[in-house]
Structure formats: C-alpha cells, structure tokens
Amino acid sequence: xxxxxxxxxxxxxxxxxxxxxxxxxxxxxxxxxxxxxxxxxxxxxxxxxxxxxxxxxxxxxxxxxxxxxxxxxxxxxxxxxxxxxxxxxxxxxxxxxxxxxxxxxxxxxxxxxxxxxxxxxxxxxxxxxxxxxxxxxxxxxxxxxxxxxxxxxxxxxxxxxxxxxxxxxxxxxxxxxxxxxxxxxxxxxxxxxxxxxxxxxxxxxxxxxxxxxxxxxxxxxxxxxxxxxxxxxxxxxxxxxxxxxxxxxxxxxxxxxxxxxxxxxxxxxxxxxxxxxxxxxxxxxxxxxxxxxxxxxxxxxxxxxxxxxxxxxxxxxxxxxxxxxxxxxxxxxxxxxxxxxxxxxxxxxxxxxxxxxxxxxxxxxxxxxxxxxxxxxxxxxxxxxxxxxxxxxxxxxxxxxxxxxxxxxxxxxxxxxxxxxxxxxxxxxxxxxxxxxxxxxxxxxxxxxxxxxxxxxxxxxxxxxxxxxxxxxxxxxxxxxxxxxxxxxxxxxxxxxxxxxxxxxxxxxxxxxxxxxxxxxxxxxxxxxxxxxxxxxxxxxxxxxxxxxxxxxxxxxxxxxxxxxxxxxxxxxxxxxxxxxxxxxxxxxxxxxxxxxxxxxxxxxxxxxxx
Ligand SMILES: [Zn+2]
Numbered sequence: 133x134x135x136x137x138x139x140x141x142x143x144x145x146x147x148x149x150x151x152x153x154x155x156x157x158x159x160x161x162x163x164x165x166x167x168x169x170x171x172x173x174x175x176x177x178x179x180x181x182x183x184x185x186x187x188x189x190x191x192x193x194x195x196x197x198x199x200x201x202x203x204x205x206x207x208x209x210x211x212x213x214x215x216x217x218x219x220x221x222x223x224x225x226x227x228x229x230x231x232x233x234x235x236x237x238x239x240x241x242x243x244x245x246x247x248x249x250x251x252x253x254x255x256x257x258x259x260x261x262x263x264x265x266x267x268x269x270x271x272x273x274x275x276x277x278x279x280x281x282x283x284x285x286x287x288x289x290x291x292x293x294x295x296x297x298x299x300x301x302x303x304x305x306x307x308x309x310x311x312x313x314x315x316x317x318x319x320x321x322x323x324x325x326x327x328x329x330x331x332x333x334x335x336x337x338x339x340x341x342x343x344x345x346x347x348x349x350x351x352x353x354x355x356x357x358x359x360x361x362x363x364x365x366x367x368x369x370x371x372x373x374x375x376x377x378x379x380x381x382x383x384x385x386x387x388x389x390x391x392x393x394x395x396x397x398x399x400x401x402x403x404x405x406x407x408x409x410x411x412x413x414x415x416x417x418x419x420x421x422x423x424x425x426x427x428x429x430x431x432x433x434x435x436x437x438x439x440x441x442x443x444x445x446x447x448x449x450x451x452x453x454x455x456x457x458x459x460x461x462x463x464x465x466x467x468x469x470x471x472x473x474x475x476x477x478x479x480x481x482x483x484x485x486x487x488x489x490x491x492x493x494x495x496x497x498x499x500x501x502x503x504x505x506x507x508x509x510x511x512x513x514x515x516x517x518x519x520x521x522x523x524x525x526x527x528x529x530x531x532x533x534x535x536x537x538x539x540x541x542x543x544x545x546x547x548x549x550x551x552x553x554x555x556x557x558x559x560x561x562x563x564x565x566x567x568x569x570x571x572x573x574x575x576x577x578x579x580x581x582x583x584x585x586x587x588x589x590x591x592x593x594x595x596x597x598x599x600x601x602x603x604x605x606x607x608x609x610x611x612x613x614x615x616x617x618x619x620x621x622x623x624x625x626x627x628x629x630x631x632x633x634x635x636x637x638x639x640x641x642x643x644x645x646x647x648x649x650x651x652x653x654x655x656x657x658x659x660x661x662x663x664x665x666x667x668x669x670x671x672x673x674x675x676x677x678x679x680x681x682x683x684x685x686x687x688x689x690x691x692x693x694x695x696x697x698x699x700x701x702x703x704x705x706x707x708x709x710x711x712x713x714x715x716x717x718x719x720x721x722x723x724x725x726x727x728x729x730x731x732x733x734x735x736x737x738x739x740x741x742x743x
Contacts, residue, residue: 137356138349141321142184145202149181149188150317150345151309156185158304160201163192169302171274171283173259175290176306179344185306186255186284187213190221193282194249209249220249227258232265239273242281251282259285260292267294274300291678308343311335311437317345318352328362329355332439336368339437365439377438380419381445383486387461388452392490399482409478413469413485414685420461421686426450427458428711455714456506457492460499462686463720464488499719667697672732679728684721703729703737713741 143149146156155174162168172189174182191203191213203210212218224238238254246252262270274283274297285301287293315334322329329352337355341348354371355363379398386395402412426432426443427450433443453461468485472478492500492507515522668676677691694707703726705712716722716739725739 136350137321137353138346141349143181143188144205146185146188147202149185151313152181152185152306155304155306159185159189163189163198164201168193168282170277170281171301172285173290173298173301173303174284174286174306175303176288177308177343178288179341179346180306180309181345182286182306183255183257186286189284190253190255193251193253194220212248218248220246220252221255222252223255223257225257227261230261230263230266232263232269235262235266235269239269242273242278245280251280253282253284255284255286257286258288260287260289267297271296271300291675309345311338314338314341314345314348318348321349322352322363325356327356330362330364332365333363333368335437335439336365340372377442380415381449383416384419384423384449385452387486387489388449390490392487395486395490396483399486403479409482410469410472413465413472413482417462417465417469417686420458420465422446423450423453424455424458424462427453427455428714454503454506454510456499456503459714459718460492460503461489463499463718466684466686466720497719665697665699667695676729676732679731680725683728684724687715687721687724690715698737701736701738703739705739705741707741707743710743713743716741
C-alpha cells in the first residue's frame with residue numbers, strides 16, 4: 133500500500149520528533165515522572181509537529197511498557213491506537229465541529245470511563261475555530277475534568293483563544309523548524325526511500341516549506357512521483373510550480389539598470405508560463421528582503437535560506453542598489469500585492485509596479501525622492517573615486533525647513549555660488565530631471581521603448597570628461613563599491629549587526645509564555661485615552677505587533693523583543709534590532725504599523741524607533 137511520506141515518516145516517539153526539543157523533552161519528562169496535567173495547549177504554525185506530538189503523548193500515557201517517557205509502540209494499546217481499534221483516543225477537528233452542541237456532546241461523553249486504555253485522550257485540532265458558546269461550554273469541562281480524561285488542544289492561531297481557556301492549559305509552543313534541520317531530515321528520508329536528493333534541492337524544499345515538516349515532505353513526495361532521481365533544484369521548482377530563482381535575479385537586474393522594456397518582457401514570459409501574479413510579487417518582496425539583508429549584514433547566510441550560489445548572486449545584485457532603492461522596491465511591491473488582491477487586472481498592477489521600480493522619476497513619493505538623492509550621492513562618490521573632479525561644498529548650517537527660512541524661498545537661487553552642486557551645470561532649473569511635468573506620460577508606446585530616457589544620465593554626463601567610459605546608467609558595477617557612509621554609522625558596522633541580529637523567527641511575539649490574548653479593543657482604547665503617555669503593556673503591544681505583521685509581511689520577526697510607549701502623538705518603539713529602524717524609514721511599513729496601532733489603541737500615532 134502506498135502511503136504518503138508524511139504519514140509513513142510520522143514520528144512514533146518523542147525522540148523521533150524533529151526540531152522541537154524544548155517541547156518533546158518536557159513532555160517525555162512529565163510522563164516519566166507521572167506529573168501529568170489534565171489539559172495541554174500545543175501552539176505553532178502548520179506542520180511543526182503538534183498533532184504528531186499529541187498522538188505520541190496519547191500513546192505514551194496509555195502504553196503498557198513505556199520507555200523513558202516514550203511509548204513502546206509494541207504493546208496492544210500502542211498498536212491498537214495506531215490501527216484505530218482502541219477507541220479511547222478521540223481526535224476532533226474543531227473546524228468542522230465548532231458549535232456548542234458538539235461540545236455539549238463531548239461533555240456527556242467524558243463522564244464514561246475509558247474502554248481499554250488508562251486515559252481517554254481528546255485531541256482537539258484547530259481549537260481556535262470554536263464558537264464563543266462552544267468555548268464557554270468547554271471551559272467547564274476543562275476546569276474539572278474527570279480523573280481519566282486528558283485534553284490536548286492544538287492551534288495555529290493562539291491569539292484567537294480566550295484567556296479563560298489559556299489559563300487552564302499547560303502551554304507548549306512549537307517553533308518553525310530550522311531549514312537546515314528540515315533539509316537534513318529530507319536527505320535522510322530520501323536515502324531510506326532509495327532516492328537521491330541533491331543538497332541544493334533539499335535546501336530549496338526546506339525554504340519553500342517555511343518551517344513546516346509536513347509541507348516539506350509533501351513536496352518531496354511530489355518530486356519523487358514526477359521525476360527520475362536524482363532530485364535536483366529543477367525537479368523541485370517544477371513540482372512546486374515555481375520557476376527557478378533566475379527570473380527573480382533577472383528582474384532585479386533589469387530594475388537596477390532601469391530597463392523597463394526588459395522587465396516587462398520577463399513579466400510577459402512569466403505570464404505565458406502561467407506564473408501567478410500575486411505569487412510573483414510576493415517572491416519579489418522576499419528577493420528584495422534578501423538584498424536588504426545582504427546589504428546590511430556581513431554574514432547573511434544565517435538569515436537567508438539560499439544555496440551558496442544564490443547568496444553570491446544576491447551579493448552581486450545588492451551592490452547594484454542603494455538601501456533606499458531596496459526600501460522603495462519593498463514599498464512599491466507591498467502596495468502592488470495589496471492592489472492585486474482587489475483587482476481583476478492583476479497583470480496591469482504588476483506591470484505598473486515594475487515600471488515604477490524601473491523608473492523612479494515617475495514616482496514623486498518621499499521614498500522615491502530619497503532613493504534618487506541616494507543614487508546621485510552614490511554617483512558623485514563613484515566619480516570622485518574614479519578621479520573625476522566634483523566640487524561639493526558642504527553646507528555650513530544645518531538644513532532648515534521652509535517655514536523656518538528667514539527669507540523668502542525665492543531668494544535662494546540668487547546665490548548660485550552657495551549651491552552644493554554648482555559644478556554640475558545640469559542642475560539648471562529647466563534641466564532638472566526631478567521635474568514631474570517633464571516626465572514622460574504613462575504612454576504604452578513609451579513604456580515599451582527600448583531605451584527609456586534615464587534621467588541619471590543627464591546629471592552625470594555633463595560633468596564627466598568625454599574620454600572617461602563611465603556613464604550614469606552603470607554606476608554600481610564598480611568592484612570597488614563601498615556602501616554609503618550612512619549605512620556604516622546606522623548599523624555600527626556590519627560585523628556588529630551580524631552578531632546582534634536575532635534570527636528572524638526565533639523570538640516571535642507569539643512565543644512569549646506570558647502571552648495572554650488581547651482584551652477587546654474597546655477596553656484597551658478606554659485604557660489608552662488621548663492624553664495618556666507611557667509604556668504599552670505587553671499584551672497591547674503584542675497585539676499591535678501581530679496586526680502590523682498581518683498588514684505588512686516584511687515586518688514579520690522584526691518587532692520581536694521590542695517594547696513600546698506613547699509620547700504625545702509618537703509611538704516610541706524600543707528595540708535592539710537596528711534593521712527595524714531601517715525598515716520603518718520606509719513610508720509604507722511605517723504606515724502599516726501606524727494603522728495596526730490605531731486599530732488596537734484607537735488613535736493615530738507616528739512610530740519612531742529608539743535603539
Ligand atoms: Zn506501548
């Protein structure tokens with residue numbers, strides 16, 4: 133009989149369970165020492181081993197000859213549980229039995245003593261799906277269950293559980309399994325199955341599974357059934373319905389080169405190959421997130437799941453972008469994903485996003501302007517590094533805002549010698565590439581133009597001597613590329629960041645043992661009225677973080693271990709994560725956090741990071 137891999141390789145003992153030592157050791161220890169609780173709560177994302185552990189637990193507490201907290205898997209009870217002849221282990225899917233009547237029936241049932249086993253064990257999966265009435269009905273049973281009953285509640289969304297349920301259960305948090313751990317396990321299983329899986333393919337499966345062993349094994353199953361061994365990266369990409377990473381790298385390269393026509397051609401090819409537009413944008417977001425990591429961290433291998441080759445490719449690509457450009461790309465793509473969800477014309481949204489990315493001059497947002505200024509600064513640096521004289525005068529005074537100017541803004545151009553860029557004649561008013569009115573309209577003919585006007589050239593060319601081959605369109609190809617100074621000061625040097633950087637999923641707010649579910653919004657906003665200044669309590673801030681991460685995927689993991697306080701109209705976030713400060717410089721991310729906070733606290737605050 134053919135059995136799918138994840139069933140065939142489902143762990144049979146606690147020591148078989150992969151990647152959750154904090155849970156399995158504690159459970160085995162409790163069983164060994166007979167210190168059992170009557171209700172357990174297993175939380176964690178899908179495929180991390182919650183149900184497997186619940187089944188092992190059910191066998192272990194009933195096993196006739198347990199071995200150090202593990203079931204023997206040999207006795208009649210163990211075997212009976214495995215083949216379903218022992219009826220004292222009851223699995224309930226709360227998604228389909230969510231009403232109060234289902235729970236009332238369960239309450240009647242628990243009164244009866246088990247037929248064969250020592251304990252009747254109820255495993256309630258996806259328990260967050262229960263209705264409020266069902267929760268209340270369950271509560272009474274959880275409070276005073278009969279001696280012979282054990283409950284194991286499992287959920288992927290612990291924040292949806294009422295605190296009354298949480299406080300009555302012993303809680304165990306299952307973590308996303310490390311990609312290396314998954315990859316290693318996959319290779320062992322393929323070996324046992326007599327198939328050969330190359331190590332890059334194993335890493336790719338692990339990355340796609342996003343910390344879930346079940347998803348990883350399902351994908352391996354598909355690979356085994358679709359192709360002759362050995363299983364390679366190509367097999368995996370075909371089985372998972374994704375292309376290789378090459379198209380992402382190519383898209384990044386065309387964006388860096390401002391080559392709109394090439395970017396749209398790639399999109400067209402992907403469209404013909406039935407690539408899903410939303411998935412493409414999400415993958416591009418992940419790709420730019422990788423570039424951001426490579427840009428800011430010395431040893432990105434720890435934070436990016438990728439083959440060595442891909443890391444090298446990412447390094448080359450990251451050198452083609454400034455941090456501002458990457459942040460803007462993340463912003464544009466997040467907006468595109470939002471828009472794609474709401475529209476029928478998904479392809480048009482993706483095209484618009486690519487055009488915005490390739491042509492920052494068509495975008496007048498602050499983020500886009502910041503990117504263009506950063507690009508210009510980088511070009512000037514490159515020119516100087518290449519011995520091209522560029523006269524840049526550092527302004528003596530701090531820059532002042534318009535409303536603080538002691539004289540009318542009209543007077544400023546009257547002193548051209550004070551302009552920092554006076555060496556470059558291109559900065560005449562009429563030649564300014566920033567001028568929106570001069571930007572070409574969104575004409576479809578123009579979009580497909582082989583050579584879209586690159587405004588950066590207008591800036592660089594006049595200053596560059598004729599014989600010098602350097603041109604504005606290729607400012608980042610220089611091997612001697614040095615990151616902008618600003619980065620160095622912001623991150624206190626890349627090496628330090630690598631040392632301090634928490635792994636992105638190690639300390640999700642969900643993992644907090646003290647976490648209790650958020651109070652209803654009304655109560656919270658009443659506590660945090662307009663005038664209140666001061667620290668947000670852990671529960672409220674955790675809820676803000678969850679909302680923000682739901683609104684803005686790139687923030688996931690970065691708010692971990694942070695605290696927050698309100699100060700007037702500001703939301704001050706205290707964190708050791710320097711990358712968070714960079715992320716929140718992005719208008720879109722900052723707005724997402726502001727919206728999330730407003731949803732929880734009932735008032736609009738401007739987020740600000742204090743390291
Ligand atoms: Zn046994």
